[in-house]
Each structure stands twice: as C-alpha cells, then as structure tokens.
Amino acid sequence: MxxxxxxxxxxxxxxxxxxxxxxxxxxxxxxxxxxxxxxxxxxxxxxxxxPDKDRLVDAMVDRVGADVPAITPTGDWQGDLLAICRAQRASMLAHPWLPGALAARRITGRHMVAYLEQGLAALAPTRLDGSTKLEVIALLTGFVANFVANELAGPPTEEQVALIGEAVLSGDYPHLAAALAEGGSRVPTFDAIALRMIRGLADPVLWPGPDIL
Amino acid sequence: MxxxxxxxxxxxxxxxxxxxxxxxxxxxxxxxxxxxxxxxxxxxxxxxxxPDKDRLVDAMVDRVGADVPAITPTGDWQGDLLAICRAQRASMLAHPWLPGALAARRITGRHMVAYLEQGLAALAPTRLDGSTKLEVIALLTGFVANFVANELAGPPTEEQVALIGEAVLSGDYPHLAAALAEGGSRVPTFDAIALRMIRGLADPVLWPGPDIL
DNA sequence: GCATTTCCGGTACAACGTACGGGAAAGAGG
DNA sequence: CCTCTTTCCCGTACGTTGTACCGGAAATGC
Structure with a gap:
C-alpha cells in the first residue's frame, strides 16, 4: 500500500x-x-x-481547542455564552501562551470552526443577523483573551510602580492619584464582567438603537 | 559643562x-x-x-500616544469615553502595527499615564471605585485594539475560505452555514459597538447586580 | 598637552528558521 | 533475490536577528 x-x-x-x-x-x-x-x-x-513554524503554532492553537468542553445550547443564550467564555478562559489559564498566540492569528483548523458553530448555536435565540452574530463571537473571544492576558501578567514591574508613583507625586494626575488611593473594595469577577459584556453586545431588546449593533 | x-x-x-x-x-x-x-x-x-530593542518598541508605543488628541471631560461620561475610544482607534488605524505591539506590552511611559488620567477623568461621574475604573479602561483599550486588529486583518485567506466552505458543505455546521448564507444587512459600526461596550461595562445604574462589576 | 568622559560603530557570536541534498528504509515489480 | 521508486531522516549550511565587546574618535576640564 x-x-x-x-x-x-x-x-x-x-x-x-x-x-x-x-x-x-x-x-x-x-x-x-x-x-x-x-x-x-x-x-x-x-x-x-x-510546512513551517507558523503552521505549527496554528496547529497548537487548534489542538488545545479540542480539549475545551463543548457547550450545548440550553435556550438561555446569556448563560450559554457565559459558559463558553468560562471554558475559553479555563483553557487559556491552562495554556498561558494561548492569549498571545491567539492575538496574532486568525481562525484556522477544525476545532476553530466547531467553536464558531457552538457560539452561533448559543446565539440562535437572539435573532441577530448572521454577520452580527459572528462579530459578537469575535468580540467576546477577544475580550476573554484580553482579560486572561491581564490576569496572567501578574503584578506591575518595579519600573512601572516607580513611573506611576512619580506621576502621582507630581500632582499632575489627580484622578490617578485618587483612584490608586481609593483602591477597590471588591475585585470584579470574571463572570460579572463577562455577563455585562454579553448583555451589552448581544441583547437587542435592552439596547434597541438605530444601530442594532 | x-x-x-x-x-x-x-x-x-x-x-x-x-x-x-x-x-x-x-x-x-x-x-x-x-x-x-x-x-x-x-x-x-x-x-x-x-537599552535594547524591546524598550525601543515601548518608546514607539509611548511616542504615538503623544499625537493622540486629548479629550477633556464634558460631564457626559459615555460620550467622553466614546471620544477616547475613537481617538485610540484613529491612532491605531494610522499605525497598523500598534494593536499588535500593544497586545504584548504593559503600560509604560508618560503618555500612557496621561491616557489613564484621561480615562479616569471621563469616568469620574460614574462613581465607580478606583480599581473598577482602571479595569474598565483596560477592557475598553483591549476592545479597541481587538476591533481594529480585526479591521486591519482584511479579507480571509484563500485557505480559510476553503476550510469554511468545506465545513459548510459537510452539513455538520448548520448554524455556520445559516449565518454565512444570511449574511448581514448592515455592517455594525464601531461607534455602535463601542457605546454598547461602554454602557454595559461602566453603567452601574443599568446593571445593578450584586456584583457592581 | 594630558586626562577624563562620552559616544561611534566594526567585528563577532549565539540562536533562530529553514533550503539543500545525500543517505536510509520501506513496498512493488521483476 | 535484486532493483526501482517513493518517502522520510537529518547533518550541514546560509541568511538574519539581537547584542556583547572593545578599540578608536571627539569633546571638555585641568
């Protein structure tokens, strides 16, 4: 043979x-x-x-997509999208290089297509038109990648601390000084932010402007 | 001397x-x-x-920040944030390498501090706490970078078209097929999406959950 | 003139992706 | 069995990258 x-x-x-x-x-x-x-x-x-290294990284990205658990739509589209975002985040936390690789890359491979299908299935009840659904998926994916990248970045550099400290002491940045002094009582959770993003982006009822996104 | x-x-x-x-x-x-x-x-x-090439790119990023027109707060925080996002987008469209450079980098340099101050000033009327304001700014910046990166990516590769077409013909991806067939009557505008994002993220009145972001 | 300080830039090295091509290992046909 | 064809293995080598090193050049202060 x-x-x-x-x-x-x-x-x-x-x-x-x-x-x-x-x-x-x-x-x-x-x-x-x-x-x-x-x-x-x-x-x-x-x-x-x-064929070359770039394709290898493409394949790596697609391969980790295979391990992300599939979300089957329940009809609660907000909950479904949140579940998808959570699964994506979990995958990125397990593979910290993923957000960076994803940022400089486009949809490639079977699992990426499956990911699109999954998102579209979740968005089905919204009655958004096709290209808007795809836009929403792209924006949500970008949000998760960006969020996790910030999560993984860790504490600021000593140099950054110095820069900010200097800026605060100069008195030219009162809002920044106030924000840092005030701090935050509660750290916002991923779920809360993601839900706001989902509703804000995809709910045509709550935001029925002249532009339906 | x-x-x-x-x-x-x-x-x-x-x-x-x-x-x-x-x-x-x-x-x-x-x-x-x-x-x-x-x-x-x-x-x-x-x-x-x-000192090294990485710092040079840092300096490049900070330098283009100097040319972004400053937005002075008007009290209409949504409009102010939208104006900031628009200015950021314009800068990224003028320097197409900026989204990519920004994705792999953290706040550095004077102009970045000024950018933070500007965003915090715009967010002042919202009464969000300090760290939440900073989080909102980071998320909005990431959104703009992500959006513009997609804008600049241009039409899909011939290879991608083939992959998607194959997926559609296989019949295993009905939602994807439907979305592509339906297409989009109207392409969503940047302003519309950005406004949804701004309201969804930062408005504590419209989304007063147990988690105030 | 001389010492000191600072910047210039040629040379050189390690690491990278990968083009090239000869050698090795299998099945197919005799 | 041998031989041909196909496929894969991988050592060698080239061009490009960031940058360490260091001798030479150009300015000031004494």
Whole structure:
C-alpha cells in the first residue's frame, strides 16, 4: 500500500511536544530544535509533518481547542455564552501562551470552526443577523483573551510602580492619584464582567438603537 | 559643562525613524540595523539611546500616544469615553502595527499615564471605585485594539475560505452555514459597538447586580 | 598637552528558521 | 533475490536577528 519509508513520528506527537514546551517555558521556547530534541528527532525532521513554524503554532492553537468542553445550547443564550467564555478562559489559564498566540492569528483548523458553530448555536435565540452574530463571537473571544492576558501578567514591574508613583507625586494626575488611593473594595469577577459584556453586545431588546449593533 | 563626545543623533530621531519604518513595512521590519541605516548610523550606535530593542518598541508605543488628541471631560461620561475610544482607534488605524505591539506590552511611559488620567477623568461621574475604573479602561483599550486588529486583518485567506466552505458543505455546521448564507444587512459600526461596550461595562445604574462589576 | 568622559560603530557570536541534498528504509515489480 | 521508486531522516549550511565587546574618535576640564 503505502510506499516509502514509514514515518518515525507523528504530527500529533510533534504538536503535543510543542504544547508541552510552551506550557512549561512559554511560546518563545518553542523552537524547531527544541521540539525536535524533545521527541528525539533531528530539527529538520519536523518539516516532514509541518510546512513551517507558523503552521505549527496554528496547529497548537487548534489542538488545545479540542480539549475545551463543548457547550450545548440550553435556550438561555446569556448563560450559554457565559459558559463558553468560562471554558475559553479555563483553557487559556491552562495554556498561558494561548492569549498571545491567539492575538496574532486568525481562525484556522477544525476545532476553530466547531467553536464558531457552538457560539452561533448559543446565539440562535437572539435573532441577530448572521454577520452580527459572528462579530459578537469575535468580540467576546477577544475580550476573554484580553482579560486572561491581564490576569496572567501578574503584578506591575518595579519600573512601572516607580513611573506611576512619580506621576502621582507630581500632582499632575489627580484622578490617578485618587483612584490608586481609593483602591477597590471588591475585585470584579470574571463572570460579572463577562455577563455585562454579553448583555451589552448581544441583547437587542435592552439596547434597541438605530444601530442594532 | 557636559564632558565627552556629543551625541550625533537623538533618542527622538531614533524613535521617529522606527515608527516610520513600522508604518511603512510593519513591526517585523523594525530591526536595529534597519533603523540605524535609516538615520545614517551604525547598528550599535542605537544602544547609546536605547537599552535594547524591546524598550525601543515601548518608546514607539509611548511616542504615538503623544499625537493622540486629548479629550477633556464634558460631564457626559459615555460620550467622553466614546471620544477616547475613537481617538485610540484613529491612532491605531494610522499605525497598523500598534494593536499588535500593544497586545504584548504593559503600560509604560508618560503618555500612557496621561491616557489613564484621561480615562479616569471621563469616568469620574460614574462613581465607580478606583480599581473598577482602571479595569474598565483596560477592557475598553483591549476592545479597541481587538476591533481594529480585526479591521486591519482584511479579507480571509484563500485557505480559510476553503476550510469554511468545506465545513459548510459537510452539513455538520448548520448554524455556520445559516449565518454565512444570511449574511448581514448592515455592517455594525464601531461607534455602535463601542457605546454598547461602554454602557454595559461602566453603567452601574443599568446593571445593578450584586456584583457592581 | 594630558586626562577624563562620552559616544561611534566594526567585528563577532549565539540562536533562530529553514533550503539543500545525500543517505536510509520501506513496498512493488521483476 | 535484486532493483526501482517513493518517502522520510537529518547533518550541514546560509541568511538574519539581537547584542556583547572593545578599540578608536571627539569633546571638555585641568
């Protein structure tokens, strides 16, 4: 049947190794040599399975999409969208390189298509038109990625603290000084923000302007 | 007064050259050698003005912030925030590399502090607490960057079209097929979406849940 | 003139993605 | 069995990147 030398590795194995490296040491550590070494192959052997590094990262993004649990629509479209956002967030927290990779990339791969389908299914009761639904999904995805990226960024740099402190002391930024002094009694939860975003974006009843989004 | 050999160039000149290159050929074209060549200097001379390339990009981001017109609060906080978002969008459209650079970066530089102050001033009438105001600003900034990135991405790749078309023909993605077939009568405008986002995020009256964001 | 300070920029190195091509390992046909 | 064809493996090598190093050049202060 299949002629020629049989492959010693698999595409799946390459992608999984790349994801493991990214999870452990960040996306910058994902180099062809490193991945190849991780699976006991030569660097150039990877090009048997992947046309170039960019496609490898595409495949990584699509691969983690496979592990995100599917949300089947319940009819409560707000709840369904929130569940989708939560699942996305969980995936990004498990793979901290994901928000960054997603930011510089477009929809690719089967799982991404499934993700779109899932969002559209959840949005079905809203009666928004097709392109608006897609726009809403894109905006929500971007929101989650942005939120998680901020979450993962951790505390500000010493340098940033110095910059802000200097700004406050200068007296030229009274609102900033006030905001920092006041602080926040309660840290806003992801769910609360996401729900506001969902309602604000997708509810045509609550916001029936001349522009229906 | 000042001892030693006087500088042949200036930091400002370096940053402006880098911005010009990024505007013309994208952020990837911003290399130390290229920038140096652009201002008639040796590659290593740049390190007299900038500690490393990452700081140069930081400086580029901060520099374009200087050209964004300031919005002075009018008391109409929704309108003020919308004006800020519009100004940000205009800046990003003028410098298409900005959304990408912003995504992988944190607040740095004087103009960024001024931007925060401006947003906080606009949010003053809302009576949100300090950290919530900052959160709202971060979310809005992320939204604008994400929106403009999508705007600038242009039409989908031939490969993406093939993938989606295949998915539609397979019959496994009915909602996606329907959404694409239906299309959109009206393309949602930036202003409409931004206003929904602003109201949804920051209006404590319209959304007075147990979580005040 | 001399010492000191500062900036200039050529050279060089490590790491990257990957083009190239010869060698190795399999099935197919004789 | 041998040989041809196909496929994969991967060492070598090239161009590009950021930048460490350092000798030389140019200014001031004594």
């Amino acid at each position: 299949t002629r020629g030398r049989p492959p010693a590795h698999t595409l799946e194995r390459v992608i999984e190794a790349a994801i493991a490296v990214a999870d452990a040491d960040g996306l910058a550590a994902v180099t062809m040599r490193r991945i190849a070494g991780e699976i006991g192959a030569g660097a150039m052997s990877l090009y048997t399975y992947v | 000042t001892r030693g050999r006087p500088p042949a160039h200036t930091l400002e000149r370096v940053i402006e050259a880098a911005i010009a290159v990024a505007d013309a050929d994208g952020l990837a074209a911003v290399t130390m050698r290229r920038i140096a060549g652009e201002i008639g200097a040796g590659a290593m001379s740049l390190y007299t003005y900038v």
